[in-house]
Amino acid sequence: MTATQIQSPRSGSTIAPKYRRGGSSRSNFEMLAWLFMRLSGVVLVVLIFGHLFVNLLVGEGIHAIDFGFVAGKWADPFWQFWDLAMLWLAMLHGTNGVRTIINDYAEKDSTRFWLKMVLFTAAAVIIILGTLVIFTFNPCPVVNGVQLPGGFCPA
Amino acid sequence: MPTKPAGTLYRGREGMWSWVGHRITGVVIFFFLLVHVLDTSLVRVSPEAYTAVIGAYKNPLMALGETGLVAAIVFHAFNGLRIIAVDFWKKGAKYQRQMLWVVLGLWIVTIVAFAIRHLSLALGGH
Numbered sequence: 195m196t197a198t199q200i201q202s203p204r205s206g207s208t209i210a211p212k213y214r215r216g217g218s219s220r221s222n223f224e225m226l227a228w229l230f231m232r233l234s235g236v237v238l239v240v241l242i243f244g245h246l247f248v249n250l251l252v253g254e255g256i257h258a259i260d261f262g263f264v265a266g267k268w269a270d271p272f273w274q275f276w277d278l279a280m281l282w283l284a285m286l287h288g289t290n291g292v293r294t295i296i297n298d299y300a301e302k303d304s305t306r307f308w309l310k311m312v313l314f315t316a317a318a319v320i321i322i323l324g325t326l327v328i329f330t331f332n333p334c335p336v337v338n339g340v341q342l343p344g345g346f347c348p349a
Numbered sequence: 350m351p352t353k354p355a356g357t358l359y360r361g362r363e364g365m366w367s368w369v370g371h372r373i374t375g376v377v378i379f380f381f382l383l384v385h386v387l388d389t390s391l392v393r394v395s396p397e398a399y400t401a402v403i404g405a406y407k408n409p410l411m412a413l414g415e416t417g418l419v420a421a422i423v424f425h426a427f428n429g430l431r432i433i434a435v436d437f438w439k440k441g442a443k444y445q446r447q448m449l450w451v452v453l454g455l456w457i458v459t460i461v462a463f464a465i466r467h468l469s470l471a472l473g474g475h
Contacts, residue, residue, distance in 0.1 A: 232436065235429045242422060251463070255470030256415075259403055261396035264389070281386065288379035295372065316383065324386045327393045335396065 227290050234283045241280040265333035274328055281324040289317040363449045371428050374421040381418055412471035419467070420460045427452040427459075 250256055267273040292313055300306040359365055391399040405411065431448045435441035441448075 232433050235426075235433065239426045239430065242426070246419060246422075246463075250415075250419075250470075251466050255467060256407055256412075257470065259406075260400045261392060264392050264399065284382055285386075288375070288382055291375045292379055295376065320383055320386045323390055327390045331393055 231287060231290060234287045238280070238283050238287060241276065241283070244276070245280060265331075268328065268331055269333040278325065278328050281328070282321060285317055285321050285324075289313060363446045367428055367431070367449050367452075370424060371432070374425040377418070377421050378425060407471065409472055412468055415471070416460075416464050416467060419463055420456075423459050423463075424452075424456050427456055 249259060268277070293310060296306055296309045296313065300309055388402050389399075391402050406415065428449075431445070431452050434448060435445050
């Protein structure tokens with residue numbers, strides 16, 4: 195009686211090709227995306243809680259929000275940078291989250307592809323638009339020849 | 350008759366439902382974010398355009414919507430920290446269930462505090 199030969203599990207050549215991992219794309223992308231979700235998540239908790247606190251809970255809350263409120267914040271590089279970081283991190287975090295959901299639920303290759311094309315296009319438009327708005331915004335516009343009032347504007 | 354699948358440590362329990370909640374709140378927040386960047390971008394068009402559209406956020410119905418949105422954000426934030434603890438803390442997986450109850454407790458406290466402050470400001474006499 196011959197002893198039963200037990201293959202060592204998960205060793206390369208004994209696994210049928212269709213069950214093998216890796217294949218052609220041996221990149222770290224998915225691991226980096228996983229890591230990014232955690233790192234950006236921690237930073238976003240701070241950025242968004244700060245954003246909500248300053249905009250909704252202090253002073254008059256939501257009634258204080260108008261053009262002058264935004265202008266006052268973006269006259270200060272601190273808030274420009276805060277909002278820029280929030281925009282980029284939240285959009286990348288959200289886009290990667292929705293990408294995962296598409297990969298999970300859309301079964302057809304072509305459906306997955308097109309849903310992701312729509313997602314990435316929308317994300318790129320929003321990120322570029324938001325970045326341009328933060329940096330090309332003029333907090334002291336002249337409307338009909340009149341300088342809008344604001345303590346942060348030059349007289 | 351097919352029988353109901355047996356429950357497992359994960360299926361139909363805290364782990365699964367917190368995952369469902371995380372997905373749903375994530376999608377809701379993402380779509381709001383798209384809209385919110387667009388409405389904020391109106392500051393670049395004109396002060397009047399921005400003030401007009403932001404006025405839409407100031408009615409009582411929207412105040413309730415904002416409270417719901419903040420509830421979604423706070424759950425996603427606290428549960429996200431729980432996920433990080435499960436992934437990186439040695440005992441995270443062991444205590445994932447207890448951590449979910451902590452998340453839910455902190456969530457309720459935060460939302461009640463936020464709702465009292467925000468609704469009294471938003472619905473208060475103006």
